[in-house]
Amino acid sequence: MTLSPAAATSEASPRAGGSATRNPRKAGSRWTSRTVVHVLLVLASLYAVLPLIWLVTSATKSVGDFSTTSAFEFGEWNLGANLGALFTQENGVFLAWIRNSLLYAGLGAVLGSLICAGCGYAIAKLDFPGRRALFAATLAGVLVPTTALALPLYLLATQLHVVGTFWAVFIPLLTNPFGVYLARVYADAAVPGEILEAARTDGAGELRTFFTIALPMMRPGLVTIFLFQFVGIWNNFFLPLVMLTDPKLFPMSLGLYQWSTRVTQFPQYSPLVITGSLLAVVPLVVAFVLLHRQWRSGLAAGSVK
């Protein structure tokens, strides 16, 4: 196992790892290896979490304290003032960014995961002309790098006169080929053919069967698709950067990026960028922690193939 620069600065891990492999059979070796394993896990967790703790401590500091106190130490409590400045900067544009992020990601992920569910279910359970071609195109779509699509999408949006609007960002981000692939897996695994047959014999229409029977059965998988598409859209940056010029339409990531480019000249933007970043991170962290049972089981079902 290779350690990252940050984790490598602590010397504990290589030394401890060596002692465990040298004498694995001695008495108490189980205790030693348990300690070693836990030390490694604590180091990895610190590597992952310390930058987030830095974000929290820094969001509470004033511009002055930010440059004079060390990274993980609390200065004078200034979170309230920072939040106040954040929400009044440029006539409260940050509030619009929160609303936009919620719209792009929330609406996009709800619609996107329903579209994925429909298509994945159709590919798994219904025979229709072009089914194989569509699945092949979907798999190819997973592999197309999105940065290669940004320029042609921008030019197409220009010709359709939607560049610089909500739709230029919203529509392309609905497309989630990997979600369709996952939905197909979930439909295969979670919706038994006999139940569909029974519904058909009872005279239920195909669409009705999908919405009232299959969709609820696919729910745990759909939560996973929803959550990961939500994160994908929430975190997306290239497309809004290319498509949008009006700050009122920016999602949080683009707005904070724009403010960050002013920091070297105007240090007073630092607390805005940092406090704003904290607000952009908190909802996702909370969602992943609260929903972890659902998305973990969804990933498990998806990875079994």
Next chain:
Amino acid sequence: MTVLTPERATSTPAPAGRAGAPVRGRRGRSRAGLVLAAPFAILLTVTVLVPVLYALYLSLFTDRLSGLGFSGPRQAFIALGNYADVLTDSAFHASLVNVALFVLIHIPIMLGMALGLALLIDSAVVRLKRLWSLSVFLPYAVPTVITGLIWVYLYTPNSGLAGLLPFDPLGKSGILPSIVNIATWQWVGYNMIIFYTALQAVPRDVLEAARADGAGGIRTAWSIKVPMIRPTMFVALVFTVIGSLQLFTEPLVLRGFTGSVTSTWSPSLYVYEAAFIAGDYGRAAAASVLLALVSALLSALVMRLSARRSR
């Protein structure tokens, strides 16, 4: 749902009179399939297939001033001229070298750490598995722009972290390891969860048998668990390769804080610069196509490797 009627109308064969009940069932299924698949099929066409073809088309043209230049620029067909321009551009070469180094350093470190941590958490002796896996996973939930911002602050000289390092993380030679660290921090936990999930599907009786034969934890991990999750590892490798080649946000964010990142530092930045700063759509499209091509070739290569291994 109303948008999909045109597609349905064109792709369903014209109804040829009323048929019997079983045929009607099959036709109903086929029609429902089209209805349910149409929204995604339209999205895929409009936002992926058409743009890909459009990029191919654009890459064959350039803007030329016509005649005396009175009527503004006009598109001129220059076949592979843009490709030649891109492939002989030293800035493009430099961006390729940067991303190649990034891929070669980032992928082994990141996937190695992810696999190692997944095996550790999966090992029998570990307590609080949920705590470890969740905390290592959290950086995945942080938007890449913010990941970049957090680390760039930690890299600045007065943060305390920069002083511990033997090099300047924002200097010319330190910038690559700095970007590798940012991407690694973001992606280790995600891949660890994928591997850990796959590890839990390894049949427990196989592991019991290995233990009964006297295999220790490390040996079981290396010769039983790792081979069994190899397909998952190859999928993760493909996604990581595709994602790494697109490296864009991290260098762009760092660029606001240090002059060490040039405006064409990675191929994606090169495309961005060519398209939206230089306004040379033909050259940008050619670079996009090359990027997509390299990414397709590399993923095909990885999949071939994985197919050979599992045979």
